[in-house]
Amino acid sequence: MERSILAIIILSFAALLFFFSEYRTNQSLNQEATLEGFIIMKEGEVYLVEDPDFVQEDANKLTIQELRRKYNMSKLLIKGFGTLRGIENGQKVKVWYSEILESYPGKVEVIKIEPC
DSSP states (O other): OHHHHHHHHHHHHHHHHHHHHHHHHHHTOOTTSEEEEEEEEETTEEEEEOOTTOOTTHHHHSOHHHHHHHSOEEEEEEOSSSTTTTOOTTOEEEEEEEEEEOSSSEEEEEEEEEEO
16 A cells, blocks of 8 residues: 555656656747757667759658758757657758757757757
8 A cells, every 4th residue: 555655646746747847948038049940760769851953752762961961950959858749750840949069960959849
């Protein structure tokens, strides 16, 4: 009996932390800090192609190295488990971010991603 009450308390606390984190993320979104482009998910990594001349067929056909040579891309650093839910490879998206790190390719700390 005591174990089940303890388990319920722990699960309730974990759920509360999860929802608080999601609420805080939604409250901190800055409408100014956004990027638009096409999402590329390959080799366990996620990239954003900001090139308007992007051809969606290239998302599945080309390797990451070939895509880097052909298009302007940034690597996305994803926080949170559900950020990519419903997003498909090659899809046009809008990305809210907290910071862009200077590197090659540039790294973007993502807060939220939505389809356009």
